[in-house]
Amino acid sequence: ITGTSKSLRVRNGDALRQVLNDFEMQAIGFDGMAGDNKDKGGGHYLEVQKVGTFLEGFRKAEVRRIARETSTMLLDKLVSDGVKGLDEMLISMTKGSDDSSDSGELNDSLINYLEDAVRQQEKKVEQILGKEGVKACATNTLSGAERGILTDDFSDSFWNTTVDDNGEVIESFDPNDPEVKAALERELENAKEKLLGSQSTPTMPTHPSQQLLILLTLLKERVKAEAMFSNDEKGRNLRILAYSLHAPNEQEREKVLMDTLGSSLDRLDSFSELLQSSIEYAESTSHLLQPSKSNPLNPQLLKQIKGIVDDLKEKQAWKASGISSQQSNAWQ
Numbered sequence: 001i002t003g004t005s006k007s008l009r010v011r012n013g014d015a016l017r018q019v020l021n022d023f024e025m026q027a028i029g030f031d032g033m034a035g036d037n038k039d040k041g042g043g044h045y046l047e048v049q050k051v052g053t054f055l056e057g058f059r060k061a062e063v064r065r066i067a068r069e070t071s072t073m074l075l076d077k078l079v080s081d082g083v084k085g086l087d088e089m090l091i092s093m094t095k096g097s098d099d100s101s102d103s104g105e106l107n108d109s110l111i112n113y114l115e116d117a118v119r120q121q122e123k124k125v126e127q128i129l130g131k132e133g134v135k136a137c138a139t140n141t142l143s144g145a146e147r148g149i150l151t152d153d154f155s156d157s158f159w160n161t162t163v164d165d166n167g168e169v170i171e172s173f174d175p176n177d178p179e180v181k182a183a184l185e186r187e188l189e190n191a192k193e194k195l196l197g198s199q200s201t202p203t204m205p206t207h208p209s210q211q212l213l214i215l216l217t218l219l220k221e222r223v224k225a226e227a228m229f230s231n232d233e234k235g236r237n238l239r240i241l242a243y244s245l246h247a248p249n250e251q252e253r254e255k256v257l258m259d260t261l262g263s264s265l266d267r268l269d270s271f272s273e274l275l276q277s278s279i280e281y282a283e284s285t286s287h288l289l290q291p292s293k294s295n296p297l298n299p300q301l302l303k304q305i306k307g308i309v310d311d312l313k314e315k316q317a318w319k320a321s322g323i324s325s326q327q328s329n330a331w332q
Contacts, residue, residue, distance in 0.1 A: 001058065008059045016059060020052040067113035070105065074219060090226045091239060091260060106227050114220035121213045128209055136205050137213045236260075237274045244305050245298075254308050261312070268313045275306040 008016050027044035034042030078086045095106045125133045205211060226239075240260045247253040261267045282297035 005059075005062045008055060009062060013056065013059050016055060020048065020055070023048045024052075063109045064113060067110045070110050071114060071117070071219070074223070075215065078215070078219065086222070087243065088259070090222070091243065093226075095227060106223060111220065111224055111227065114216060114223060118213065118216050118220055121209070121216055125207075125209045125213050129207060133205070133207070133210055134213075137210050137217070233270055237271050240271060241274060241278070241305075245301065250304070250308070253305060254312075257305075257308060257312060261309075263316050263319070265313060265316055268309055268316065272306065272309050272313065275302055275309060278302050279306065 010016075024045060027048045030044045031042040034040035036043050036046050074086060074089065077089050081088075090106075093106050122134050122137075125137065205214070240256065243256045243260070244253050247256055257271075261271060278297060279299055279302045282299040282302060
């Protein structure tokens, strides 16, 4: 039955359920008036249900096994080669819409497995260190902006609401009121503490269970972010652009482009078109009409990446023509 694992997982088990439905209809016909009475020649439908329950359980176990193997592979890559190695592996992994693939594919089952692993690890951390241990892990997985969100707890009772002659509502408060003054001082101190807390880097937990929880949480979010890109040419180009924008220097950007686009002139042309449209969009004012929390695109950085792509295209064009680098320089 292990050899038929992939067939059982086709289209998330829809093929298996369709076959079982056909056998159930045939079993009902064989049973007739006998029903589940085996002495009278019935019981076929009951046996089909038993087999179907077993096969469905086996299918789910296989899906979980493959997701566990993929998660272990990603964790090993992260531990051995760091974030850079994990990024290189993720960018080369395929994405599927069902569970019929072998290990090494990004799909919904992998994300569900990681979410379940995070929940189980949270329970273990809570049993060992209590709820504060889980909160410490959650703080380390948030960005500085998320950790430093300021809340306005100023009581509505301190505000005086009046209506002027024109019917406009005016809200004001008396700073000389002792209660208002004390409340303002408390708000100022709370704001300072929250602002300092957002700027400071939280201490990384030292307990192994907490470290594993942080690792699983960050891996889950990283896989979910990678899975957002579609598995086509447009999604591939957007993924490469994201990696290029976040590369630390020009050498790393060129390496990313070489590793992902290689010597394919078609891929280089397609990616160059995306860069050109991104540059035009960044230099226009249309992005100002779209409210967004993220920073706008940097046109200078985009032009720098496009320059690297143009150089790669030129090198590949000369190589495809069969002219050596010395001859190309002499020709130029």
